[in-house]
Amino acid sequence: QKEVEQNSGPLSVPEGAIASLNCTYSDRGSQSFFWYRQYSGKSPELIMSIYSNGDKEDGRFTAQLNKASQYVSLLIRDSQPSDSATYLCAVREFSGGYNKLIFGAGTRLAVHP
Amino acid sequence: SQTIHQWPATLVQPVGSPLSLECTVEGTSNPNLYWYRQAAGRGLQLLFYSVGIGQISSEVPQNLSASRPQDRQFILSSKKLLLSDSGFYLCAWGGQGPLTISGANVLTFGAGSRLTVL
Numbered sequence: 001q002k003e004v005e006q007n008s009g010p011l012s013v014p015e016g017a018i019a020s021l022n023c024t025y026s027d028r029g030s031q032s033f034f035w036y037r038q039y040s041g042k043s044p045e046l047i048m049s050i051y052s053n054g055d056k057e058d059g060r061f062t063a064q065l066n067k068a069s070q071y072v073s074l075l076i077r078d079s080q081p082s083d084s085a086t087y088l089c090a091v092r093e094f095s096g097g098y099n100k101l102i103f104g105a106g107t108r109l110a111v112h113p
Numbered sequence: 114s115q116t117i118h119q120w121p122a123t124l125v126q127p128v129g130s131p132l133s134l135e136c137t138v139e140g141t142s143n144p145n146l147y148w149y150r151q152a153a154g155r156g157l158q159l160l161f162y163s164v165g166i167g168q169i170s171s172e173v174p175q176n177l178s179a180s181r182p183q184d185r186q187f188i189l190s191s192k193k194l195l196l197s198d199s200g201f202y203l204c205a206w207g208g209q210g211p212l213t214i215s216g217a218n219v220l221t222f223g224a225g226s227r228l229t230v231l
Contacts, residue, residue: 090220
């Protein structure tokens with residue numbers, strides 16, 4: 001089973017700061033990576049996907065991928081209290097002819113005013 | 114756009130009782146469907162996935178089973194629940210049709226069913 005590792009947190013940042021969330025994965029052949037946000041008691045929602053090395057920006061969110069280091073991160077600029085949630089890193093696995101997403105356990109982010 | 118319906122939203126069941134959770138998808142045909150479970154404070158664990166009617170793949174051996182009786186319906190069942198079956202059960206849609214390694218299918222989740230086994 002491929003593994004996806006995240007620091008469980010909580011990561012506490014002040015409002016307006018940059019939050020940096022990290023994720024490592026075990027399968028060097030992985031090609032597709034995703035960040036989901038999950039508010040307490042709710043289902044996960046997709047924030048970002050990234051497939052190529054480097055940075056991908058979408059509003060206040062930037063995903064960074066380094067396949068050589070098997071490392072993917074999510075930066076949240078100008079953090080807001082509404083960003084407080086658990087962030088799940090996911091890696092797409094293709095085996096047996098099927099796509100599956102393998103999730104990390106998530107990092108809990110707390111943004112305090 | 115696709116809509117995923119899950120029910121019931123919440124249920125409390127005694128140990129040893131049966132379980133049936135239902136998921137239906139609107140706005141697509143031939144969807145790839147998945148069941149995930151999230152135990153309290155834990156990550157998402159893939160339980161089953163299905164690429165078509167009657168086609169079920171199991172990821173983790175356990176007392177749960179899944180069925181795909183119709184194209185857009187995915188059911189999770191158990192004959193006898195265990196305490197360890199408690200959790201947040203999520204149905205997800207992940208694209209449609211044949212899958213390729215270069216495909217960029219993303220998962221979209223339903224609202225989930227929260228199960229407490231007492």
